[in-house]
Amino acid sequence: MTPSGRPRRATLPDVAALAGVSTAAAGRALGGYGSVSEDVRRRVAEAARQLDYRANRLAASVRTGRTDTIGVVCADIESPFFARALRGISDVAREKGFSTLVTNSDEDLASEREAVQLLLHKQVDGIICAPADVTRVDHLARAQSDGTPVVLFDRVSDRLEADAVVVDGMKAAYQAVRRLLDLGHRRVAIVTELRQPREQDWARLLDPEIAASPGELSPSEARLLGYLRAHWDAGVPVRRELVRRTGTYAADAAYQQTRRVLALKNPPTAIFTVDNLMTVGAYRAIRELGIAVPDRLSVVAFDDLDWTVLVSPALTVIAQPVYEMGAEAARRLIRRLRDPQPEPPATLFMDVALIERESVAPVGGQTPATPR
Amino acid sequence: MTPSGRPRRATLPDVAALAGVSTAAAGRALGGYGSVSEDVRRRVAEAARQLDYRANRLAASVRTGRTDTIGVVCADIESPFFARALRGISDVAREKGFSTLVTNSDEDLASEREAVQLLLHKQVDGIICAPADVTRVDHLARAQSDGTPVVLFDRVSDRLEADAVVVDGMKAAYQAVRRLLDLGHRRVAIVTELRQPREQDWARLLDPEIAASPGELSPSEARLLGYLRAHWDAGVPVRRELVRRTGTYAADAAYQQTRRVLALKNPPTAIFTVDNLMTVGAYRAIRELGIAVPDRLSVVAFDDLDWTVLVSPALTVIAQPVYEMGAEAARRLIRRLRDPQPEPPATLFMDVALIERESVAPVGGQTPATPR
DNA sequence: GGATGGGTTGAGAACCTTCTCATCATCCCG
DNA sequence: CGGGATGATGAGAAGGTTCTCAACCCATCC
Numbered sequence: 001m002t003p004s005g006r007p008r009r010a011t012l013p014d015v016a017a018l019a020g021v022s023t024a025a026a027g028r029a030l031g032g033y034g035s036v037s038e039d040v041r042r043r044v045a046e047a048a049r050q051l052d053y054r055a056n057r058l059a060a061s062v063r064t065g066r067t068d069t070i071g072v073v074c075a076d077i078e079s080p081f082f083a084r085a086l087r088g089i090s091d092v093a094r095e096k097g098f099s100t101l102v103t104n105s106d107e108d109l110a111s112e113r114e115a116v117q118l119l120l121h122k123q124v125d126g127i128i129c130a131p132a133d134v135t136r137v138d139h140l141a142r143a144q145s146d147g148t149p150v151v152l153f154d155r156v157s158d159r160l161e162a163d164a165v166v167v168d169g170m171k172a173a174y175q176a177v178r179r180l181l182d183l184g185h186r187r188v189a190i191v192t193e194l195r196q197p198r199e200q201d202w203a204r205l206l207d208p209e210i211a212a213s214p215g216e217l218s219p220s221e222a223r224l225l226g227y228l229r230a231h232w233d234a235g236v237p238v239r240r241e242l243v244r245r246t247g248t249y250a251a252d253a254a255y256q257q258t259r260r261v262l263a264l265k266n267p268p269t270a271i272f273t274v275d276n277l278m279t280v281g282a283y284r285a286i287r288e289l290g291i292a293v294p295d296r297l298s299v300v301a302f303d304d305l306d307w308t309v310l311v312s313p314a315l316t317v318i319a320q321p322v323y324e325m326g327a328e329a330a331r332r333l334i335r336r337l338r339d340p341q342p343e344p345p346a347t348l349f350m351d352v353a354l355i356e357r358e359s360v361a362p363v364g365g366q367t368p369a370t371p372r
Numbered sequence: 373m374t375p376s377g378r379p380r381r382a383t384l385p386d387v388a389a390l391a392g393v394s395t396a397a398a399g400r401a402l403g404g405y406g407s408v409s410e411d412v413r414r415r416v417a418e419a420a421r422q423l424d425y426r427a428n429r430l431a432a433s434v435r436t437g438r439t440d441t442i443g444v445v446c447a448d449i450e451s452p453f454f455a456r457a458l459r460g461i462s463d464v465a466r467e468k469g470f471s472t473l474v475t476n477s478d479e480d481l482a483s484e485r486e487a488v489q490l491l492l493h494k495q496v497d498g499i500i501c502a503p504a505d506v507t508r509v510d511h512l513a514r515a516q517s518d519g520t521p522v523v524l525f526d527r528v529s530d531r532l533e534a535d536a537v538v539v540d541g542m543k544a545a546y547q548a549v550r551r552l553l554d555l556g557h558r559r560v561a562i563v564t565e566l567r568q569p570r571e572q573d574w575a576r577l578l579d580p581e582i583a584a585s586p587g588e589l590s591p592s593e594a595r596l597l598g599y600l601r602a603h604w605d606a607g608v609p610v611r612r613e614l615v616r617r618t619g620t621y622a623a624d625a626a627y628q629q630t631r632r633v634l635a636l637k638n639p640p641t642a643i644f645t646v647d648n649l650m651t652v653g654a655y656r657a658i659r660e661l662g663i664a665v666p667d668r669l670s671v672v673a674f675d676d677l678d679w680t681v682l683v684s685p686a687l688t689v690i691a692q693p694v695y696e697m698g699a700e701a702a703r704r705l706i707r708r709l710r711d712p713q714p715e716p717p718a719t720l721f722m723d724v725a726l727i728e729r730e731s732v733a734p735v736g737g738q739t740p741a742t743p744r
Numbered sequence: 745g746g747a748t749g750g751g752t753t754g755a756g757a758a759c760c761t762t763c764t765c766a767t768c769a770t771c772c773c774g
Numbered sequence: 775c776g777g778g779a780t781g782a783t784g785a786g787a788a789g790g791t792t793c794t795c796a797a798c799c800c801a802t803c804c
Contacts, residue, residue: 009518011760022784027762034763035781057493059434059760062789067430069473069494077462083455090449090476099490101441102474104462118471121429122441146381251678280678287682306623306652307679310659383790394754399792406793407751431790434759746804753798763788771780 010051019047030055061123069099070333071119073129074153075107080276080305081322082130085153088326089128096334098125107132107249113139120148126333130154134218151333153325155219156347163336164347165329169219169302172318172352173226173272176300179354180270181234184363185298189242189261189268190227191278193249194220223274223302242268246278254281262289262297269363270298276305283311294361304355313358321350382423391419402427433495441471442705443491445501446525447479452648452677453694454502457525460698461500468706470497479504479621485511492520498705502526506590523705525697527591528719535708536719537701541591541674544690544724545598545644548672551726552642553606556735557670561614561633561640562599563650565621566592595646595674614640618650626653634661634669641735642670648677655683666733676727685730692724 016026021040028034029044030053036044047053061067070093074082090100101124103115109132116139119127126149131137134157141160144150152164180188217225224243231238244261246253254273258281261268271286273279279301291297293313301308304319328348336342388398393412400406401416402425408416419425433439442465446454462472473496475487481504488511491499498521503509506529513532516522524536552560589597596615603610616633618625626645630653633640643658645651651673663669665685673680676691700720708714 013760023760024762024784024786025782027760028783031762035783037782040782055493056434056495056760058430058439058495059789060762062428062431062434062760062791063762065789076459077449078455078459080452080455083450083452086474087448087450087476090474094475099473099475099494101471102458102462103466103471104459121427122471123428123430280682283682287684305679307677307682310652310655310679311683312659385790395790396754396756396792397752399790400753403792407753409752412752428790431759432792434761434790435792437759748801748803750801751799753796755796756794758793759791761789764786766783766785768783769781772778774775774777 010048010053011056012053014051015044015047015053018051019043031060065123067123067125068097069101069122069124070330071101071103071116071122071124071127073103073105073112073115073119073127075105075130075132077102077104081154081303081320084322085326085329088323088328089330092327092330092334096330098330098334105130105132109133109136116140116143120146124148125337126150128153128329128333131157135159135216149333149336151329151336153329158216161345163329163332163345165325165332166219166347166349167320167325167352168349169222170217170226170229172302172320172354173223173274174230175226175354176302176318177227177230177272178234180272180298180300180360181230181236183270183298183360185268185270186236186363187239187242187266187268187270188227188231189244189258189271190224190274191244191254191257191261191271191282192220192224192246192274193253193278194218194224194245194247220274227272246281249277251277251281251284254278255285256281258282258285259289262286262291268297270300270360273299273301276301276303279303279305279308279315283315287311294359298361298363299359309357316357316360317355319353319355321352325350382420382425383428384425386423387416387419387425390423391415403432437495438497439495440469441473441494441496442702443473443475443488443494443496443499445475445477445484445487445491445499447502447504448476449474453526453675453692456694457698457701460695460700461702464699464702464706468702470702470706477502477504481505481508488512488515492518496520497709498522500525500701500705503529507531507588521705521708523701523708525701530588533717535701535704535717537697537704538591538719538721539692539697539724540721541594542589542598542601544674544692544726545595545646546602547598547726548674548690549599549602549644550606552644552670552672552732553602553608555642555670555732557640557642558608558735559611559614559638559640559642560599560603561616561630561643562596562646563616563626563629563633563643563654564592564596564618564646565625565650566590566596566617566619592646599644618653621649623649623653623656626650627657628653630654630657631661634658634663640669642672642732645671645673648673648675651675651677651680651687655687659683665731670733670735671731681729688729688732689727690724691727693722697722 012026013023016023019026025040026044029036029041072089076082093100105112105115112132120143128151130153134155137157137160140150150162152162154166156164156166177188228238244257246257273282293299299315301315301317304317308315308317384398385395388395397412398416401408401413444461448454465472477484477487484504492515500523502525506527509529509532512522522534524534526538528536528538549560600610616629618629645654665671671687673687673689676689680687680689
């Protein structure tokens, strides 16, 4: 009996004793390693059943050094993007016998560091992380060099030799914005967070050399770059007042910025929102102002959300394979866990799809011929 | 060096040796238990820093029996409801020094059993669970009697003596439906999942005795009961053809059912959807059919989602304090962990709010005077 | 000056597994 | 029938921590 009066849970020696074998044999019988006779296996199983034995996987982990757990650091589990990705991760993980320990960084580097620290203390076998700052990944590098593999998710960093699963945000944004420009739009607004609005950011994006290697860019920066390039290639000048940064990652800020940009003397005829939170805020502003979409304003949003088909007109969006991205990240991590030195780390770029619905029209405003 | 060539991580004895103290002393110094002199504390800290010591919390857990981890069994992490609740849970958990191990049951009893089993193997300190079937909770009862406290979330079961954090779904639904009836609606449809459409369910809900103790009802059943009661109290007969069950928990099914109910010769003038997935499906049908809301159809939805203000007209909804529910569940669980025998388990009913927006009008169809 | 008591300290057990290794029985084969 | 391979078994170490306990120091108090 424990001090609390509850009967203590049966342990391996208890089972072994009841079955009349050694602890080692009982362990083998239940753990499925080593070799045991059929007879012993049966007796041990029976004893375990009788005692309602429940293996303590913690103890096993101390011994083996494996916990069959993968740690996930996401920005915010509440966001549909991460929620769905996590579903992909945990489905694959479960299938392969792993659990998932989830933490939120809220896009804050310090929280992320703390989270990684915690995961390492808890001895997770590997980590999937959406790094808050792709230029500050030393903690991940250290985890990795200490033997805990890392897979980057949603964001690459060329300062870390690790697998990564991402989307080519630059290409996707380019494609969407190019489409708008081709339809004759000359004033296309973009609503983006972009946390540190360092003045040199803008310059960085203009630098063709940096622009060529997206490993230094956050997703938002990459998408902004796509926006800029589409303009350059189309020979349309970029209007500074149409590039709206919220500075903070919040729908409300996007709402404010959108109201402001739509209140310009010379307002945009199209707007591109850079992720789901920005879309929510921007769309609220558009709706509140009662602006006719797509007649007066065309809208393209990054990320497909279930409500984008519920509003009228339905939103044209860039859809990322979010679930699959999560699943693939988990697959890669687990592959690396199983096979210590498989192949050199690689970045997987997954395809996005531009889903044309009803919120885009040629400038001037006729609705396109084929609404859906 | 480990076989792999990497230097082995420093352990407590290593630190102790470098600091020139016993392992026990080093453990005390770093772990913050027992008593140590200032001098020792400093030397140990310095040694730990030099060796880049990282505590193995697994080993500690084996010894202490605590893992500072709480297990969560939710139906589907991808649903906005659970995603937000999980955020509440993990915020509180983190603040109090706990991690969260997350599993999905997909509303399937077998998966839930498996998940609980896994959590127990991993020795979580406690479990927060949204049980798939409130009448089958033996596995949770066993976990609890074995010393792993359980807090029910979103659903009560009177077959389990445990804390629970829920919403009074019956009252909420009653309130919403009553409002519709008071506005003159006589044909109010309800779209609900309700997994096992056992024929006796209906009878159960009619039985006043069972209806009095909601501890046997799933949230969907409770909400249906609220719907029924509102009718009884208002003296409005319940039309069987207006009660639409999807049988399966999917937006598509809700879409189908909604199309069907709206295609009746004598269609409803109002519709009540029972949770977020049902709302998405039902609203898609309404939009596709081009039915004017609220002029021809009033709409009330359970659960407030970010898009309910983005559609026009904005949806009138019943809002649950989802984040707070998660947070409170975590608080209760942790309180019980800290204090083995605090008070008897209790069910906390949290308040819902009926948020009136633009999707409800008196029957016949004028828009109400105060749109927002 | 001895008793009391609180703060420090280290030895070693404990937690519950897995793993190594030596032992032993069995079996196959030449 | 000897030699070697194969498989089953148990003793005991290992994994990295926490905890118990006895010993010790030193100050205080009578």
